[in-house]
Amino acid sequence: MKDWIKPEYRRIYAAVAAIPPGRVASYGEIAARAGLPGRARLAGRALSETPKGFDLPWHRIVRADGRLACMRGQREQARRLRAEGVDVRNGRVRIIAHGLHHDLDREIWGSGC
């Protein structure tokens, strides 16, 4: 079993684990938060090789345009996201509402424009 994980991978896993339930983040966003800007593919690779023992919310990672990653568990990903209250329609989520950049709560409860 793999014991030594690259520091970059560990930071990526940490960034993924930091995503709150009901929110989603893109691969690029994860990479940036891990101190690896512009390396979205690395985030994807890291996630595809998540070692056992890392119980990460992988379903909260989507592509930059909101579409779910074209992978084996796309359906499972949609199911888990919906279970967290994320609106998934036709294989994509609304980044505007669930992305980390946007604070939905503030929009609802704030003073508006």
Added chain:
DNA sequence: CGTCTGACTAGTA
């Protein structure tokens, strides 16, 4: 070494 692949992204048409 070179080449291909991929859970990616931003830009252009």
Added chain:
DNA sequence: TTACTAGCCAGAC
């Protein structure tokens, strides 16, 4: 909206 491009970079061969 989709399709294609260049840029990206770690593994596998």
